Amino acid sequence: MVEKNQPQKPGFVWLLRMAWRDGRSSWNKILLFMLSTVLGIAAVVSIQSFGSNLKDNIALRSKALMGADYIIDSDDLPNERVNAIIDSLGGADAQEVNFASMAAFNTTEATKLVRVRGIEGGFPFYGELETQPEEAANNYQEQGAALVDATLMLQFGLEKGDTIHLGKVSLPIAGSLKSIPGSNAIFSSIAPPVAIPYRFIASSELIQTGSRVDYEYYFKDEANTDLERLDRELDPMLDAEGADLDTHLSTSQRLGRRYENFGKFLNLVAFIALLLGCVGIASAIHLYIKEKLPSIAVLKCLGASRAQTFKIFLIQVAFIGLMGGIIGTAAGIGLQFLFPALIKDLIPVQLELSVAPEAVIAGLLLGVSMSVLFALYPLIGTLYVSPLQALRVSHQPSARSKRSSVLVFVAIFASIFIISLWLLEDWQYSLAFMGGTIVTFAVLAGIAQLFIRSVRKYFPHHWNFEVRQSLLNLFRPNNQTLILVLAIGVGTFLISTLYFSRDLLLAEASIEGGSNSPNMILLDVQTGQEKEVLETIRSNDQPVLSNIPIVTMRVDELKGKPVREIRKDTSSTINRWILNHEFRTTYRDSLIDSETLEEGEFTREVTETNVIPISVSRDFAGDAEVSMGDTIRFNVQGKIMTTTIGSIRAVDWSRLQPNFSIVFPKGVLEQAPQFRVVTTKLPTEEASAKLQQKLVAKFPNVSILDLRQVLNVIEELLEKIAWIINFMASFSILTGIIVLLGAVRSSKYQRMRESVLLRTLGAKGKQVLRIVALEYLYLGILGALSGILLSLLGSQLLAWFVFDTTFSPSLFPFLVLLPGLTLLILIIGLSNSIGVIKSPPLEVLRKEAA
Amino acid sequence: MGKILKVENLTKSYSNGDKTLTVLDKVSFDIEEGQTFAIVGPSGSGKTTLLGLCAGLDQVDSGEVELCGSRLSNLDENQRARLRNEHVGFVFQDFQLFPTLTALENVIVPLELRGEKNASKTGKELLEKVGLGDRWHHYPSQLSGGEKQRVAVARAFANRPAILFADEPTGNLDAETGEKVVKLLFDLNKEAGTTLVIVTHDLELAEKTQQIMRIKGGTIVDNQVASSW
Incomplete structure (x- = not known):
């Protein structure tokens, strides 16, 4: 008599041993799918680790970034109250006035909008005033000379000793300015910095009514003041006087946040790659478990419980996930070392990169948890395998419990939400991202299902044999229509969205093409200068x-x-x-x-x-x-x-x-x-340069903003950002290709069997090849086109509701992506079948039997 | 000798959409401990389903099965799994070896499932008995059909079962190899006193058992002691 208690459990070690025994000959089948998570994890880890390093570096070098412990700054000359506060702090250790102005040079006729930084005192107290020659940083004040932005020097062929004209002041150039606290590469490319001694500002006569001027008072704190408290106490008082107090801490936090936001966006791009990989895992495990069903039935016959059989495969999946996590994390850590070179113009500090432990933990956790979660749905199928299947009884399969299926999907969506919340730190955005992901996957899955149904319903019975066979392949048992449309669709959707978003941003930033849109703006024209300035423009035949x-x-x-x-x-x-x-x-x-x-x-x-x-x-x-x-x-x-x-x-x-x-x-x-x-509005760059020279010579205080240059800078910046986004998106593309390869490979044996049967029945190699080619052609076009159209719809909605503009989508996705991806899918599909075509049917059948 | 298997009024049907197919209809019989018993009948007569239900691989719609003193209807799935592991052995027509496990690993799975120590030693002895002592490290794909079935027989006897269910054990083997496997089954049955229940439509094999039960269309048409006994 058997007692009513749980069966004897052989223990975890046995489960591990069985998982290993069962999995050792199947690793090659799931290796590709492990790789698909590897890339996603590498992308997430690299961004996480780099972001964390960047934040630490900014915090560590906050003083060097500011050049001081704290600054009081104001748009106007400080009033009495502000002066009293400055005095109460022991007086500023250095001061600066900075504004945009036109600069001219003795060696070239060209003029350039620059940011003049009139400095007095020992600024910077932290960080470096990096110049060429080095000693120029120390003696430009004494010599009454200027330090000119190094790129500008190169651009205009300037050398040490040349003269720079700023308003009514002409100063010798002491050297080139390579870096100075408080300047960043993007703004420097519109108005490069020129540092001069403060004492020349007044005589330059550049500050006039309406001039946008920043007065900055730098403080070096030697008394270990509680800067946060100082900020809390003084900032409201200074605010009331139109001034502001910034400590190196608040500045670094602000800077950190700015980069964090961009990092969050990149993180999402990386996360999409991981999600795509997880779809691959789900599809692989589905096929894998399907192959294992007879073994599971036999195990149950021999006395294994439902939980034991489930755990054997759960351990295998967790192991694949862990391996994916380890390799992905290692790759991600390595990858982050590439970033400084990629975005050197966009970051404010020289980076010292290290391995961020939280990114490593995240990578490993993501690897295991995402693999297990996405494999859970096919895995719970093991619970419902009846041991009767071992006896070849045509057994009615027990329906999966609806509750467990719902629970699995809830767990997947909840995990997507939790991970996006971790990446975005905003529940509304996370909810939107989760919603967007579900909608994208659901729409693509819907398109695939609709396509399958339509082909079934309107099947062209009178078309030729090859076309009919290839269409049949789309909905026969074990078809790959859904997984391939998802993999191709999500990848294409992502790349197209990146292209369309770029179009949107550029459309927003571009100068209007109409004849009335200006491309040069003259700022700070004083009332007394107005008439003469207008005459100068008109006398140059410009409107x-x-x-x-x-x-x-x-x-x-x-x-x-x-x-x-x-x-x-x-x-x-x-x-x-x-x-x-x-x-x-x-x-x-x-x-x-x-x-x-x-x-x-x-x-x-x-x-x-x-x-x-x-x-x-x-x-x-x-x-x-x-x-x-x-x-x-x-x-x-x-x-x-x-x-x-x-x-x-x-x-x-x-x-x-x-x-x-x-x-x-x-x-x-x-x-x-x-x-x-x-x-x-000036027709050419030459006309613009000519007018600028004349205006600068006559009205040195007038700043000229050449919108063509600004647009170039914006375009360059967008190009750089787009490059980084494309780089991150490439992980999704590669993941998509791997999922694709995996999906095609996993059905290799079934395809072989069918192809061999066709050949045995007299089909020519070419015919078999045409059937396969047509099938992948349909799948490639359907997946890629769905992705592009979905993205076009999304971008159009963005244009209407967010940017309130119309945009002309770039043709790249249609002209390059659609045919390119379709061709790639065709090649992958055909390469899978070429072996079958080349070998005699009997040889293939024998190999397959073995 | 007591009854090792008692089947009373066993009924089983499967539904396919609107249609219900009764596979077994009020089947009753019992088997003595140590007996050899054959269930014969044409394809689709319900004999394999009967074997599965007797072994507790599925639940009956009505009726009762008592195996090794346990009423199967009183046991949940895990308890039935334990009962199989402790008292039941199986030999399948298509061998049903784990393709990813070696011959030895296949044999010791039931032993490991019960947490038995020295499983490998016992497994090697069993393989030795079925004449495959030197092939223990081979995978099923490296073995012939007969060798595979011998490994399956070794696995079936690994947990020293009180009752062994064999489903068409020679169905996928040529006559000569089938003969060897049958001899092995009967030898081990004698040696270990295991009850042997064979489902087959090979009458020659059935004739070797002590009792033959014929079923057709889900009902017993004949149940008698074999003439040769």
Whole structure:
């Protein structure tokens, strides 16, 4: 009599031994699938490890990045209160004034917009002022010379000893400036830095009304001050005076966050590669378990429990996952050493890379958990194998428990959500990502199913034998339609989305092609210079597209509440920039191209100036929490003006042209201190250079923004970013190819059998080959086209709802990706069958039997 | 001698969509300990299903099976698995060896499942008995059909079962090899006192058992002691 207790358990060691015995001859079958997770894990680990290293490096070198322990900075010369705070801190150890200006040189006629940094004192206290020759960093102050950005020196063929003209000052160049704390490569390419002694700033006469100037006061803390406390205590006081305190800690945190956001995006790209690999794992384990069903039935006959048989295969999958995790992690760690070279212009510090332990743990955990999770659905199939199957009884298979299937899918989706939450640190984005992933996979799976059903329903019975056979292959038992459409579709979707997103971003940034769109903006044109500047442009046969008056002002009161009080009110949700920003406003009697009236009526001109109806942008209204009819009091350089919101405009800020948050009607600001922004459009780069030379010679204080150059910089930047994204996306592509290879290989024997039978029955090699080629051709076109169209739809939705623009999709996905991938799939499919075609049927049958 | 297997009113049907197919209908019989017993009948008569149900590989729709003193309906799947591991051996028509395990590893699986020590030693002795002592490290793909079935027989006797179910043990073998395997089965049956239940449509093989039960269309048409006994 058998007692009612659990069967004797042979223990974990036996399960391990059985897993090893059973798996040792099958490793080659699942090796490809292990590789598919390897790439995904390598991608995630490399980004994680690099991100963690970058964050640590920024934190470690925060002082060197800033050049000081903390800075007080202001857009205006500090007022008494700010000066008192600076004095209470023992006075600044160094100070700097910096602004954009045009530079000219004695050796070349070319001019260039530069960022002039007038420095006094021992700045930088940390980090390095790296120059060529080295001693120039120490003696440029004493010599009264300039340090000029090294790239600019190379570009213009400048040498030490040449002269740079900045406004009314001409200084000898002491050397080239290779790096200076507070400058970064991207901004340097628009306005490269030029460091000069502070004492020459006044005589340059470059700072005039409306000039955008930063005054920075550097402090070296030798008393071990609690900087966080200092920030907490002083920043609100400085804020109230239009100044700001930044410590090296807060700056490094801010910088870290900026790179973290980009890292998060790349992480998602990498995670998609991992997900794709997991689909491969699921498909491989499905076929693997299918092959193992007879063995599972026999094991159960011999007395193994359901749990024991399940665990044997679970251990195998976990082992594959662990191996994938180890190899992927090692590859990822190695890969991160490539990144500094790839993105050297985008990162602020020289990196010292090490192995980030959290990335290693993450890699191993991801390897095991994702493999097990995605293999779980086919694995639970082992639980429902009846031992009767060993006796060849045509047994009605016990239905899988619905509960367990639902649980598995919930676990998979929950894990996708948890991992994206870990990568993105934002539950809403994570939910959106999980939703997007489910939708993408579901749509692709739906397309595959729909295709299968349509082929079945409308099967072309009268078409020739080869076409009919190849179509039959798409829905026969063990077909690969679903897995191949998923693998090809997700890969293509990803690459196409990258291309379309790039198109979107570039469409946003590009200069409008219309004749009225400017490509040169002249900033800081003083009222007295206006006439002459316009004449200079016109005498060069160039048009003046706009001549915009600018009046600077600050918000003094919002809806009757003084800004000082709003600042103190901790419950206020009004955006801080509204309270602290010095607004550059204009006045005019009409809307411009980039504006659309959303609410109210645009007032063209007023005669009464008691309460002035102004027009604000939708963004301003949102951030300032004001609506139609609300009053805003402005401090216009000492004079208080009360206004009311008369209209709200939607402004397309993406257009490279002067746009304004606040527009006054005519008849109010004409007499206020003001300067002008003049725009023009030049047909060629030569014409642009010629005009710039003339303008710089006559009006040294006028800064000229050549939008062509800015656009070039933006395009270069986007190219670099796109390159990195493409690099990360290539992991998905490779993973897709591996999943594809694996899926094709795993059905090799079934295909062999069928091909051999066809040949035995008299089919020619060519016919068999054509059947296979046609099948993969359908799958390639269906998968790639679905991916591209899905991506096009997604990008179009993004264009409508997020960017509010129209975009012309690049043809690359259609012209290169679609035929390229289809060809690749064709090659993979055919290479799988070529052996069968070449060998005699009997030889193949014998090999197969063995 | 007591009854090792008692079957009473056993009924089993399978449904396929709307149709229900009764494979076994109110089948009753019993087998003595140490007896050799053959179940014969044409293809589709339900003999293999009967064997599977007697061995506790599936649950009956109605009726009762008592194997080695245990009523199978009282046992859950894991308990039936334990019962098989402790008291039952199997030999299948298509050998059903694990293709990824060596001959020795195949033989010792039932022993390892019960957590027995020295499983390898016992396994090698069994392989020696079936004449494959020098082939223990070979995989099934390296063995002939007869050799595979001998390994299967060694595995079936590994746990010293009280009852051995053999499903068409010679079905995939040529006459000469089949003869050898049958001799082996009967020799081991005698030696270990194991009850032998053979499902076959080979009447010559059935004649070698002590009792032959004929079934057709899921019902017993004849159940008598073989003439030669």
